[in-house]
Amino acid sequence: MEQVSLSCKKVSFATEKDAEFYIKKLKATSKRDVVPMRSYLCEVCFRWHLTHLQAIDVLAFQKEHEKMKEKIVGFEKRVSELVFKCEDRGQTIKMLNDAIREFRMPKQRRK
Numbered sequence: 001m002e003q004v005s006l007s008c009k010k011v012s013f014a015t016e017k018d019a020e021f022y023i024k025k026l027k028a029t030s031k032r033d034v035v036p037m038r039s040y041l042c043e044v045c046f047r048w049h050l051t052h053l054q055a056i057d058v059l060a061f062q063k064e065h066e067k068m069k070e071k072i073v074g075f076e077k078r079v080s081e082l083v084f085k086c087e088d089r090g091q092t093i094k095m096l097n098d099a100i101r102e103f104r105m106p107k108q109r110r111k
């Protein structure tokens with residue numbers, strides 16, 4: 001009945017009924033603190049996995065995940081802006097150094 005999916009490496013079930021039956025069995029017999037609460041259809045292997053997260057927790061988790069993704073995109077944008085500014089500054093400093101060198105040793109006086 002239960003089977004480890006090759007793609008997901010998680011215990012999986014062919015049907016929701018099998019998964020729910022297994023959860024019931026675990027809830028009745030398992031001595032672990034965390035037992036699976038519900039089953040869900042996996043988008044990767046299209047089999048049923050177990051999770052200890054409540055449906056609402058999954059939604060909250062997904063929301064949090066989206067928020068984090070947005071934050072990361074924001075950070076990446078900021079970093080690329082800063083890198084651009086640094087490159088710009090580097091260019092400015094080089095131009096200033098060239099100008100100072102030119103001021104100190106004008107080309108016509110250089111050998």
Ligand SMILES: [Zn+2]
Pocket residue numbers: 005007008010012042043044045046047049
């Ligand atoms: Zn899966």
